[in-house]
Amino acid sequence: MTVSPEDPCIEVLKKRYQNLNALVFYRSLEKARDQMDFFEILESVPDRLPFSWDENEHAWVKDNDIIAQKKLKNIRKR
Secondary structure (H helix, E strand, O other): OOOOOOOHHHHHHHHHOOOOOHHHHHHHHHHOOOHHHHHHHHHOOOOOOOEEEEOOOOEEEEOOOHHHHHHHHHHHHO
């Protein structure tokens, strides 16, 4: 089950997380399995940049060194 953007619950969460970047909000909505999962994902968003989506943790995670992380991803692709 996925969460529909037309769900009334989404409007409530949109107001609660109005300071959250809209792209992060809607990407979280895409990743959510249900309403509770969506709430937990929104709660996982770190307070400061940089952060990214972690598929394994199914959450937003803080990136300590974004440049080193990008280099590591490039190495893994080879």
